[in-house]
Amino acid sequence: MEHPHRVVLLAGPSGSGKSYIAHRTGLPVLCLDDFYKDGDDPTCPRRNGQVDWESPLSWDAHSAVETIARLARDGKAEVPVYAIGADRRVASRPFDVTGSPIFVAEGIFAAEIVAECRRQGLLAGAYALRRPRGATFVRRLARDLAEQRKAPRVLISRGVALLRAEPAILRRQTGLGAEAARAREVLRRVADLLAGHPHA
DSSP states (O other): OOOSOEEEEEEOSTTSSHHHHHHHTTSOEEEGGGGBOOTTOTTSOEETTEEOTTSGGGBOHHHHHHHHHHHHHHSEEEEEEEEGGGTEEEEEEEEEOTTOSEEEEEOTTGGGGHHHHHHTTOEEEEEEEOOOHHHHHHHHHHHHHHTTOSOHHHHHHHHHHHHHHHHHHHHHHHHTTOEEEOHHHHHHHHHHHHHTOTTO
């Protein structure tokens, strides 16, 4: 079945600039981080007594794919609004892609749904954003401190752990079907996809 809208999935390590690059495309952008599970969800994985937010099991992949499928078919859907500081969904909002044949869904777990989106005919492309690790560390820490996502001590500790884990994160994302690409490559490939839609 040919859907009127298709999705570009944009993965990459936390702080790599996914949101920024997604918005640079000029396309509607769905934030996949809003599909995290609530912190008291019993299915959330735990490590040292705390929810392991770096695990894809802390994220509702089924709901994310359902929403993408609805957007691809109908052009609009209600999407959750997640407060990271509160570890829970706090609202929902309407999201509309009816004016665009392609939209972007970005988040650290975007690669987890590449295969299912491809199977359902929803996928226009899938990329894992890669940047120098030091730049990603600084960008992530500045963002998280500015947004007061957690206590500074927690954010610094998490940042160092993610710095060390970044090569493994990218390997996992490319292994799941996302193509490693730098920011300018992502923008060029999205522009090429749009060029194939004369009514975009």
